Amino acid sequence: AQTVTQSQPEMSVQEAETVTLSCTYDTSENNYYLFWYKQPPSRQMILVIRQEAYKQQNATENRFSVNFQKAAKSFSLKISDSQLGDTAMYFCAFMPYQGGSEKLVFGKGMKLTVNP
Amino acid sequence: DTGVSQDPRHKITKRGQNVTFRCDPISEHNRLYWYRQTLGQGPEFLTYFQNEAQLEKSRLLSDRFSAERPKGSFSTLEIQRTEQGDSAMYLCASSLVRAGGIYNEQFFGPGTRLTVL
Numbered sequence: 168a169q170t171v172t173q174s175q176p177e178m179s180v181q182e183a184e185t186v187t188l189s190c191t192y193d194t195s196e197n198n199y200y201l202f203w204y205k206q207p208p209s210r211q212m213i214l215v216i217r218q219e220a221y222k223q224q225n226a227t228e229n230r231f232s233v234n235f236q237k238a239a240k241s242f243s244l245k246i247s248d249s250q251l252g253d254t255a256m257y258f259c260a261f262m263p264y265q266g267g268s269e270k271l272v273f274g275k276g277m278k279l280t281v282n283p
Numbered sequence: 284d285t286g287v288s289q290d291p292r293h294k295i296t297k298r299g300q301n302v303t304f305r306c307d308p309i310s311e312h313n314r315l316y317w318y319r320q321t322l323g324q325g326p327e328f329l330t331y332f333q334n335e336a337q338l339e340k341s342r343l344l345s346d347r348f349s350a351e352r353p354k355g356s357f358s359t360l361e362i363q364r365t366e367q368g369d370s371a372m373y374l375c376a377s378s379l380v381r382a383g384g385i386y387n388e389q390f391f392g393p394g395t396r397l398t399v400l
Contacts, residue, residue, distance in 0.1 A: 211391045212374070214389075258325050271328065272329070275324055275327050
C-alpha cells in the first residue's frame with residue numbers, strides 16, 4: 168500500500184517571500200505520478216502541479232516548482248513570490264501509473280497562510 | 284462548462300437518519316470518484332465508476348453506504364442509519380479516461396459537508 172506523509176501541519180509566510188512545503192511517500196511501484204493540490208477555504212480542490220516519476224526534470228508551473236528526489240521518495244513544493252491568494256490547504260498526492268482505478272492517495276495536508 | 288457540482292453543500296442530520304448526496308460530473312467525463320475527507324485529514328478514496336459500472340469500493344465503504352451512477356451521468360451516494368463517525372466532507376471528482384494509459388486529471392467538486400448530530 169502507498170502512503171503519503173506531510174509532516175508540517177501548518178506554515179505561514181510573508182507576501183512575496185518563498186516557501187517550501189515538504190512531502191514524503193512510500194511505495195513499491197516504479198512508475199507513478201505525484202501531485203500537489205490546493206484547497207482554498209470553502210472552495211474546491213484544484214491541481215497545482217504534477218510530476219511523472221519517470222521524468223528526471225522537476226516540474227514547474229509559473230511560481231510553483233517541485234523538487235522530486237525519487238531515491239529519497241521526497242516531493243517538495245516551492246512557491247515563489249507568495250501571494251495572498253496562495254492561502255489554502257495544500258495536499259500532496261500519489262497515483263500509480265499502471266492505469267486501473269487511478270485513485271489518488273493523499274497526505275494529511277498542510278495549512279499555508281500568506282500574510283500581507 | 285460549469286465544472287463538477289455537488290448537492291447539497293451542507294447537510295445536518297440526526298443519528299440514524301438516511302442521507303443522499305448528488306454529484307454531477309463534467310459533461311462527457313466517463314470516470315467519477317467519491318472521496319471522504321474528515322477533519323484534519325486528506326481525502327480518502329471511497330469508490331469509483333467507469334460510466335455506469337462501479338468498479339472498485341474501498342473497505343471504508345461499509346454496508347451502510349451505497350453509490351450509484353445510473354446512465355453514466357450523475358451519481359448519488361447514500362448513507363443509511365447515519366452515525367456520528369460519518370461526519371465528514373464528501374468529495375466527488377470526475378475525469379475523462381482515454382485508452383492508452385495517459386494521465387487523466389481529476390476535477391473536484393466543492394464537496395458536501397455532512398454533520399451527524
